[in-house]
Structure formats: C-alpha cells, structure tokens
Amino acid sequence: MNKQSKYNYFVPYKYKVIYYNGMTRNSILLSQQEHTKIQEQFADPISFELGFPTVFEQFKDWGFFVDEAIDELDMFRYRENLNKWQNRNFHLVVVTNFDTNLGFPYYIEPLNRNRMPDFLTVLKKHIQQMINCEKISSICIEWTGGESLLNFDDFIEPVVKYTRKSCLKAGVPFHCQIETNGTLLNNHIIEKCKALDIACFKIKLIGNEAKHDKVLHEKGLPTFRLICNNIKQLCLQIPTCFVFLTFESSINKYDSELKQLASFFPLKIRNQIRINLQISTIDTLENAIQKTINFKYKLIEKALGFNQNMVDNEQNWKELIYHRDFQHTLIFNGEVHSGTTTITSSKDSIGTMLSEKGEIKWDIQKRSKLLGSRWYENEWCLNCNYLPLLSEICHRRSLPFGGTKHSIERTCILKTKQFSVDSIVVADYQAKELKVL
C-alpha cells in the first residue's frame, strides 16, 4: 500500500505546473491539462497504481508516493545527518559597531562596547583559517551593526579586498551583503561598492513616510526620502545590485502603502528590489488571514514590477544553505555569537576570538547545547509541510538554546516571508533545467 508524500508541492510556472517533491528534490513540469488529470489519480493512490502501474512507479521513484509504513520524518532526519557532513558553506556575520547615525539605538542591552585592538587583523586571519584549515566550499560575509557603513573605509573595504583575493586563489565562491539603514549610501560608498563588487544590500523602512520619519531621523531631519533616493542611485549605478527591502505596514493599509512605496522607484530598477513585507506586530494574524495576505501581496508585488526571486542575481541559492557549525557572528569586541537576532547580552556569547591565528575559543558547554539539539525537534517544525524544503535555510535562523513557540514564530520563514516558498521550488527547477541544457 502506498500513500502520497507529505512533501509534494504543485507550483504554477509559465502557464504550466511544476511537480516538486521536497524530500527527493525531484521535479517535473506538466501542462494544465495533464495536471488536472494527474491530480485525480493522486487523490486515489490505490486506483492510480492499479490503473496505470508504469506511470505510478515512475512517480513513486521520484518520491511523490511512499510505502504506507514509511515515516517520512525518519527519512528527513537521516538526510539531515548526511547533510551535516557534506555542507561546508560558511556564513560569517560581522558586527562592525553598536553605534548609529540616527536617533534610534539598535543595541540597548548590556553589551561590551570595547573594540578588540587588533580586530581587523584577527578577522582576516579567521577568514584565512576557515579557507585553509576548514576547507569551506563558499563564504558569505554579512556586514551589520548599529550602522555598518560607519566602518566602511576602515573595516568593510579592507576585509572584502582581502577575502576576494584569498577566495580567488583558493577557488572558493565569495558573496558579500551589507545590512544598513540606507542613509549613508552616498556616491562615495556606492562607487566603492561597485569597485569591490558588493552587490547585495539589506535595508529596512519602518513604515510609510510619516511613520518612518517619526522614528528614524538624522538630527531631526527626515530620512525616508533620503533612503529611497539612495536606493535609487545604488540600483542605477550598480545595475547588478540587489536590495532586500524590509517594509513594515499594517493589515488594512499594505496595499496602498506598497503602491506608494513603488512610486519612489522608477520601474526599470524595481526588478533589483525585493520587498520583504512585514505586517505590524500589533495585528495578530490568524493563519488563514496570513495566507490571504501572502497571496494578495505576491500579486501586488508582481504587478508593481518588484523582484520575486529569493536571492540576488549573482548568488546560487544552494550557497545560502549553511550548517550551524559553519555559521557564526563575530563582534568587534572579540565576542562570538550564534546569530544577530540574539545579540542582546554579552552573557550569550558562545566563544571568544583568539588573536594569534584567528581561531575561536569556543565555550564548549554553550556550543554543545546549541549544536547538540536538533533545531527542528519541536511540534511546529515537525508538523510543517515545508520542513524538508526549507530546512537548510531554516538552519540559518537557528534558535540557540532551544526554541520557544514565540521565538520560532518570530524567525520562521513562513511568517517572516523572507523568501516565498514557491520561488524556492521555481529556482531549483530552473537550476536543474539549466543543467540538462
């Protein structure tokens, strides 16, 4: 006896439908007509197998059907164990400072604000050590901070130059992202980013113009238009760049506010901007409402001409998959943390940078608590229909010291809408299609 896999996805693509299985990652493209017929068979696996045994066996081989007795979660756990040993993509987050040029403190909790005297040298050594000794297969450096661009000339520029050179020599792909409030993206910085081939930026607008300017102002001056204009200049001057723009709105206004936001960007650059819509935390959303918003929002986003891909133009999405052993955050004070969202106190640090070889002295007890637990072993992830599809990307949102329902909801990709699930299926299908060609 066979049953349909719990992880089958049917995604519309160019007037056809991609059939994709999240466990095996197999995919095929069917016409709408074929899709309608096959769906009738999928609804009744027994009749399907009896009526069309060869076709059924093929779908079973691809993973769309499994034996009744098989627990797909066991298969998933096994796959995760194998991945752990094969994945050597390195994701390094660097916090350059806790300062900001705007009147809004990002880090207000007790944190050690003293700069490690030789942090720049240690950082370079750490990158070299990861390339030489840990044999990483790709590296993505994400710059963040109170305002990371305050340290562009003294940190970002020299480290990016150094890493690019080292990676070129070692044949390791290198990607770089900058998280910034967007106000300091002036011509000087844009030209340097262009020269350094930095093409991915994460920027946040905390609401429409009035709301944003009330909170984020520079010495009393509004910043919303300044940021939008900087994004425009950035996209015009670096046509290959990609801006991941988080935009907060409310359940009643997101439609009109998105249209208003679009008016700040000429149509020709909107394809370089991916909007990450965040519905205000004041609105507590039922799942059904969230789904309707997601659906409607995608249509609006598409109509306005914004980008709907999950990664920037240059980066292969597979390189976004990190194992937690190869993902950490270095702070300018020498502390090592497990993720930016959790940097609230120096007490949470899981290691310390050592000056000599750029190695990390791990706090073994905290690290084993973090890495020893399986991040997905909670009732929400185990019941998630997207677990095998998103699992590797969910890794990067790893929750240290176990996760509560609240912390999982706060970081869950389905809730944050950082990526659209359909776009992952499409990206993977397209990658395979290219390989065949």
Ligand code: SF4
């Ligand atoms: S974090 Fe969210 S998307 Fe990821 S597996 Fe858990 S429930 Fe699913």
